[in-house]
Amino acid sequence: MPGLARREQPLTVHHLNQLLLVCSLVLLVAVAAVRISSRSGLPSLLVYLGIGIAMGQDGVGNVHFNNAELTQVIGYAALVVILAEGGLGTKWKEIKPALPAATSLALVGIAVSVGVTATAAHYLIGLEWRQALIIGAVVSSTDAAAVFSVLRKVPLPARVTGILEAESGFNDAPVVILVVAFCTAGPVEHWYVLLGEITLELAIGAAIGLAVGWLGSWGLRHVALPASGLYPIAVMAIAVTAYAAGALAHGSGFLAVYLAAMMLGNAKLPHWPATRGFAEGLGWIAQIGMFVLLGLLVTPHEMGDDIVPALVIGLVLTMVARPLSVVVGLLPFRIPWQEQTLLSWAGLRGAVPIILATIPMVSGIAESRRIFNIVFVLVVAYTLIQGPTLPWLARKLRLGEFEGAADLGIESAPLERLRGHLLSVAIPKGSRMHGVEVAELRMPSGAAVTLVVRDGTSFVPLPTTVLRRGDELLVVATDPVRDAAERRLRAVGQGGKLAGWLGLAGNGNGPHSRHSGQ
Numbered sequence: 217m218p219g220l221a222r223r224e225q226p227l228t229v230h231h232l233n234q235l236l237l238v239c240s241l242v243l244l245v246a247v248a249a250v251r252i253s254s255r256s257g258l259p260s261l262l263v264y265l266g267i268g269i270a271m272g273q274d275g276v277g278n279v280h281f282n283n284a285e286l287t288q289v290i291g292y293a294a295l296v297v298i299l300a301e302g303g304l305g306t307k308w309k310e311i312k313p314a315l316p317a318a319t320s321l322a323l324v325g326i327a328v329s330v331g332v333t334a335t336a337a338h339y340l341i342g343l344e345w346r347q348a349l350i351i352g353a354v355v356s357s358t359d360a361a362a363v364f365s366v367l368r369k370v371p372l373p374a375r376v377t378g379i380l381e382a383e384s385g386f387n388d389a390p391v392v393i394l395v396v397a398f399c400t401a402g403p404v405e406h407w408y409v410l411l412g413e414i415t416l417e418l419a420i421g422a423a424i425g426l427a428v429g430w431l432g433s434w435g436l437r438h439v440a441l442p443a444s445g446l447y448p449i450a451v452m453a454i455a456v457t458a459y460a461a462g463a464l465a466h467g468s469g470f471l472a473v474y475l476a477a478m479m480l481g482n483a484k485l486p487h488w489p490a491t492r493g494f495a496e497g498l499g500w501i502a503q504i505g506m507f508v509l510l511g512l513l514v515t516p517h518e519m520g521d522d523i524v525p526a527l528v529i530g531l532v533l534t535m536v537a538r539p540l541s542v543v544v545g546l547l548p549f550r551i552p553w554q555e556q557t558l559l560s561w562a563g564l565r566g567a568v569p570i571i572l573a574t575i576p577m578v579s580g581i582a583e584s585r586r587i588f589n590i591v592f593v594l595v596v597a598y599t600l601i602q603g604p605t606l607p608w609l610a611r612k613l614r615l616g617e618f619e620g621a622a623d624l625g626i627e628s629a630p631l632e633r634l635r636g637h638l639l640s641v642a643i644p645k646g647s648r649m650h651g652v653e654v655a656e657l658r659m660p661s662g663a664a665v666t667l668v669v670r671d672g673t674s675f676v677p678l679p680t681t682v683l684r685r686g687d688e689l690l691v692v693a694t695d696p697v698r699d700a701a702e703r704r705l706r707a708v709g710q711g712g713k714l715a716g717w718l719g720l721a722g723n724g725n726g727p728h729s730r731h732s733g734q
Contacts, residue, residue, distance in 0.1 A: 242267060246504045261359075261507050261566050262599060268511015281512040284577040284588075291571035294506035296473050299385060300455035301499030303477025304492060306381055311478075314378030317549045321379065321559075322386035323414075325545030329356035330394065332537035333529065340532070341525045347576075347583050350398045354573050354591055355533055356541075357391040358384045359566025373615055376555050380562055385478075388568060389421060389468035390414045395572050399579040420467025422475060428458035429479030436485050447487045448494030451480055484702060503567070510570050510592075519589045526593035534598055538563045554613040561609055564602060565595045637698045639691040641705055647685060648712035649705075655679035656713040663693035663701035 227235075249263040271277035311318075334352030337343045343351065358380070393414050432454035441447060455477045462472030485491060539560040546556060573591040576584040643649050654665050654677045667690035668677045683689070693701040 242271075242508060243501070243504060246508070247500075261503065262596065262603075264504050264507030265511040265514075265596065268508040269514055269516060270511075271508070272512045272514060272516075274516045279512060281509075282515075284513065284574045287509055287513050288571060288574040288578055290509055291506050291567065291574070294502035295388070295470065295568065295571065296456060296459045297452075297498050297502035298506075299388070299470055299474045300452060300459075300477040301495045301502075302381070302385060303455070303474045304451070304481035304495050306385070306478045306481060308478065308482040310374050311378040311382050314375050314382055317546055317551065318379045318382030318386060320548065321383045321542065321545040323390060323545075325383075325541035326356050326387055326390055326394075328541040328544050329533070329537045332540060333533050336532040336536075337525075337529055340528055343583070346398060347581070347587060350395060350576055350581065351529065351587055351590060353391055353394040353398060354569045354587070355529070355565060355594060356537070357387050357565075357568050357572065358563045359568045373555070375551075376558055376562075376615065379559060385474040386471060389418055389471040391568075391572065392470065393417055393468075395575050399576050399581055417466065417468045418471055420465055421462040421469060421471035422467075424462040424465060424467055425458045425472030425475030426479065428454060428461060428472070429476035432457075432476065433480050433483035433485065436480075437483065440486075444487045444490060447485065448491040451485065451491050452495060452498065454480060484699065506567050506571070510567060513574075514589075514592055518585075519593060522586060522589040523593055526590040527597060529590065530594040530598045533594070534561075534563075534602070554615055558606075558610060558613055558615055561602060562606055564606075565599060569595055636695060637693050639689075639693060639698075639702060639705070641689040641691055643683060643685050643687045643689070643709070645685050647709045649683055649709045650685040652683050652708060652713045653679065654681045654683065657704065657708055659691070659704060660697045660700045662697040663691060663704075666690050666692050 246260075246264055246267060249267070250260050269275055271279050273280045330349065330352040332352075333355060334345070334348040337348035337351050338345055341348075394410065397410055397413070432451070436447065436450060436454075441450070455473050458476035459469040459473035461469075463469030481492075539556075542556050542560045542563075546559075551559075569591050570588075573588040576587055581587070657665065659665070665677055667674055668681065668683070669688040669690075670684065670686070691701060691705070
């Protein structure tokens with residue numbers, strides 16, 4: 217058939233050239249738009265969605281795109297990369313105290329939020345219970361991309377940031393399970409059956425993620441790859457392996473990739489700054505591609521009748537469901553009301569709810585297009601409100617923190633044959649290593665500062681050489697003291713020459729020094 221032949225026409229070099237031109241221009245526009253979003257305080261996702269809408273059938277690009285299944289597949293892939301990047305940037309020492317509260321918020325809080333939002337959608341909007349439950353589940357997930365991009369620019373207390381980051385990394389898993397269950401043909405299962413499935417899938421995903429992360433970090437620390445550029449590729453491949461293994465084992469792949477990436481990010485891997493930069497770049501590409509594609513899927517002229525229902529459901533979600541879920545989820549913990557207020561307002565939504573809204577479309581659920589439109593309008597409208605006002609609310613609640621001592625940038629390269637390591641140390645602005653003499657570093661035996669690069673000039677330091685901000689140090693350490701050397705350098709960067717006596721991690725020379733991980 218001629219029509220079928222046209223649809224199956226292979227991609228030619230000419231088509232590839234056009235596609236590459238369009239994609240590169242979209243990326244450049246999106247990169248430039250980040251500056252606008254950062255100055256205005258708006259999450260960048262709104263800019264990327266706007267680019268997709270502008271390219272769509274109601275925009276100047278007039279591109280007709282309605283493939284919900286392809287959008288869902290690409291959205292899942294992008295979410296894997298975003299969760300991996302977020303996990304790599306999550307510091308275990310900051311998230312560990314907040315882990316119980318975040319887990320409770322991601323499980324108990326989700327149940328409360330789904331129940332309240334679904335009830336409002338049923339009685340206030342008139343949706344059937346199945347559709348109301350789908351909307352309640354879809355919009356109850358805080359978005360990892362939005363949280364990671366916004367919160368890291370806002371100086372919040374460590375406990376609040378830890379709870380929000382962990383919650384956004386954990387709650388995707390139970391929400392996906394709920395949405396798929398509600399979209400399955402036949403009656404919705406009893407709550408205790410769903411609870412058992414969620415618990416089992418989370419347990420499988422957590423076990424696989426931790427196992428893959430531990431094995432991957434152990435391998436990268438003990439095997440010297442021939443090129444530094446291979447380390448970032450290996451790290452991302454390990455994280456994606458955790459997702460795929462978890463999903464194929466009928467567990468939560470999203471939880472698996474987040475936990476595996478978090479283990480890798482806290483394992484002091486070689487060439488870590490390069491790996492972190494590579495992962496961040498992939499995360500940006502995933503966000504841009506995902507949001508632009510979601511914008512293409514939207515048909516703005518069909519959304520007129522869904523604006524009011526979206527605003528009503530969003531109002532209930534923001535002012536009732538989310539605060540109630542925070543109060544109930546954090547009931548066993550002594551969290552001050554100021555922090556609970558901020559946690560309630562900082563439940564940012566983003567691409568995840570919009571991606572999950574494609575599941576009922578693919579499953580053929582009645583009114584699925586309306587569900588998608590309501591979720592899209594809700595996310596855009598309330599992101600416009602919550603994103604820019606989050607720093608203001610933090611200041612009003614007096615929860616902002618002053619910037620502390622900057623952490624050191626340490627890059628490690630293994631010397632497998634020599635059984636040693638080269639540590640490249642960058643002293644940033646604000647580091648308390650400024651003004652410390654080399655001898656005052658009190659490095660462990662087997663480690664030494666061998667070279668200093670200052671203002672483009674390198675020299676071998678003396679014990680009395682005073683270090684300055686902006687210096688780059690080359691430290692040689694034998695295998696047995698490599699970790700102790702890095703702990704000591706980070707301790708001095710945070711606490712200055714008296715770090716050992718101030719209780720910060722050191723090399724054991726101070727009377728109150730103790731060992732700790734990164």
